[in-house]
Structures are given as structure tokens and as C-alpha cells.
Amino acid sequence: MELIDGNVIAASIIAELKTAVSALAGRKPCIALVRVGEDPASISYVRKKEKTAADIGLESRIILPPVSIAQTDLEKLIDDLNADPAVDGILVQSPLPKHLDERTIFRRIAPEKDVDGFHPLNLGKIAQEDPTGFVACTPAGIMELLARSGVDLAGKHVVVLGRSLIVGKPAALLALQKKAGANATVTICHSGTRDLPTLTRQADVLIAAIGRAEFVTADMVKPGAVVIDVGINRVADASKKTGYRLTGDVHFSSVAPLTEKITPVPGGVGPMTVAMLMQNTVKAFHQRSRATR
Numbered sequence: 698m699e700l701i702d703g704n705v706i707a708a709s710i711i712a713e714l715k716t717a718v719s720a721l722a723g724r725k726p727c728i729a730l731v732r733v734g735e736d737p738a739s740i741s742y743v744r745k746k747e748k749t750a751a752d753i754g755l756e757s758r759i760i761l762p763p764v765s766i767a768q769t770d771l772e773k774l775i776d777d778l779n780a781d782p783a784v785d786g787i788l789v790q791s792p793l794p795k796h797l798d799e800r801t802i803f804r805r806i807a808p809e810k811d812v813d814g815f816h817p818l819n820l821g822k823i824a825q826e827d828p829t830g831f832v833a834c835t836p837a838g839i840m841e842l843l844a845r846s847g848v849d850l851a852g853k854h855v856v857v858l859g860r861s862l863i864v865g866k867p868a869a870l871l872a873l874q875k876k877a878g879a880n881a882t883v884t885i886c887h888s889g890t891r892d893l894p895t896l897t898r899q900a901d902v903l904i905a906a907i908g909r910a911e912f913v914t915a916d917m918v919k920p921g922a923v924v925i926d927v928g929i930n931r932v933a934d935a936s937k938k939t940g941y942r943l944t945g946d947v948h949f950s951s952v953a954p955l956t957e958k959i960t961p962v963p964g965g966v967g968p969m970t971v972a973m974l975m976q977n978t979v980k981a982f983h984q985r986s987r988a989t990r
């Protein structure tokens with residue numbers, strides 16, 4: 698069994714981006730980070746994105762509307778960022794307060810600045826295998842982890858557990874693409890799948906993204922499989938100072954010894970997402986410079 702170390706792989710991507718950005722003459726790529734309200738997890742995520750952008754040499758703009766902002770005012774704010782030539786990427790941190798319609802807000806972001814890859818046009822571009830699209834940071838991170846760990850998906854059976862718009866569906870579409878590193882046979886399983894263990898046991902590569910703590914047990918995994926654990930779940934643990942521990946969608950201690958390679962939680966897919974966001978921002982910058990030249 699080999700651990701796929703997301704911290705190490707993310708650090709090398711960030712170092713590569715830093716080199717590429719330092720070689721740019723003139724204006725640097727700029728990401729606008731919009732956080733509405735004071736959700737503690739959102740504060741820490743946005744801070745991490747801001748810090749990583751600074752490390753790479755990207756510009757960032759932090760926009761902190763009050764929790765009471767009206768839908769129309771947030772839409773206006775996005776329209777202004779869409780129209781601002783100095784802004785390459787726009788990220789609206791999720792979750793938004795309940796009175797705001799997140800789906801409408803995400804669709805308001807100009808697709809060419811949608812570095813989160815949440816806009817329907819960008820999801821559609823994955824299906825069309827159009828490389829100008831933006832892939833959401835988690836599925837992009839999964840593909841990058843596999844590629845940089847030497848896992849070639851060609852001809853393999855990839856089983857994706859979970860059908861979310863942000864992880865399961867795009868991850869399945871990416872693995873299915875007819876190109877180097879992909880070209881897999883793909884099965885998507887979900888909460889309504891009958892006889893799940895029979896399907897997951899067929900996986901050469903199992904991507905667990907169902908959001909249920911330690912759901913994948915040893916009887917569900919083929920010996921020698923590669924397992925990517927996308928889950929981040931809190932489970933009560935009285936022995937921890939915080940009262941909880943973080944765990945994935947995979948029961949790590951029983952599954953890991955069976956696998957060829959596996960991602961830990963934390964330290965697997967998680968660290969990759971910020972690196973992918975930065976990569977998307979640099980890509981948006983280049984595509985926008987080409988378009989306006």
C-alpha cells in the first residue's frame with residue numbers, strides 16, 4: 698500500500714504556478730473572493746485561498762458583503778466583477794446565507810471567470826471535452842492526484858460513489874474522456890444503487906464521494922485497487938481536544954492494507970482543491986488575455 702500525499706502534490710503544483718506567474722511581464726492574474734457573512738469555516742477557507750494566491754504572486758480582492766445583503770445587490774456585485782477587466786477569476790464562497798439563491802448566484806458569474814467551475818456552461822464543456830472550460834476544483838484535484846501518482850485510467854474500471862454536480866458527475870465525465878490519462882470505463886453509484894458492494898468490488902479505481910463517514914468498508918474493495926477518498930466528515934471523539942476527529946468516506950484502517958494506493962483524510966484530496974483554484978485562475982488570465990489581444 699502506498700499513500701497518495703495530497704500535501705506534497707499540491708505543493709509542487711503551487712511551486713510550478715509560482716514560477717509561471719513570476720515569469721509574467723505586466724499585470725498578474727487576479728482572483729476576487731466573495732464571502733458573505735461570518736461562517737467560521739468559510740472565513741478559514743477564504744483566508745487559505747487568499748494566502749495561497751499571495752504565495753504564488755497572484756492578486757486577490759477580498760469582498761465581504763454583510764450577511765443581510767439582498768439577492769439583487771449580490772447579483773449587481775457579481776455583474777460589476779464580471780465587467781471589471783482587472784478581475785480574471787470570481788469565487789463566491791459557499792454556503793451562502795439561507796435567504797440567498799446560491800444556484801442563481803453561481804450562474805450569474807461570467808463563465809470565462811468561473812474558476813470554481815460551477816456554471817452549467819463549464820460542466821457542459823467537460824461533457825463536450827472542450828479544454829477551454831473550467832473544471833470544479835475537487836474533481837480537477839482528483840484527476841491531478843491520479844496523474845501525478847502514475848495511475849493511468851485507460852481501460853480501467855472507475856467506480857464513482859456519489860452523483861453530486863460538484864464532485865461525482867464531473868469526476869465520472871473526466872474519467873470517461875477520450876484522452877491520455879482518462880479513457881476509463883465508468884460506473885456511477887449512489888444512495889439508490891442496488892447491491893452496491895458487488896459494483897464497488899469491481900473497481901480498479903474507486904472514488905468515494907458520498908459524504909458518509911467510513912461508509913466504504915474492506916468487503917467493498919477489490920484487493921489492489923486505487924482508492925480516492927473525497928469525504929471530509931466529523932465524527933465525535935472524546936479523546937480529541939476538539940471533541941471530534943476528521944474522517945473520510947472510507948474506513949481507512951481496514952481498507953488501506955488492501956489497496957495499491959489510497960489517499961488519506963486529511964491530506965489527500967483536500968489540499969489539492971486550493972491548488973486547482975489557483976491553476977484555474979492562471980488559466981482564466983491567459984484565456985482572457987488571448988481573447989482581448
Ligand code: GUN
Pocket residue numbers: 788789790791792813834835970
Ligand atoms: N465551499 C466549500 N468548498 C467550496 C468550493 O470549492 N468553492 C466554493 N465557492 N465554496 C466552497
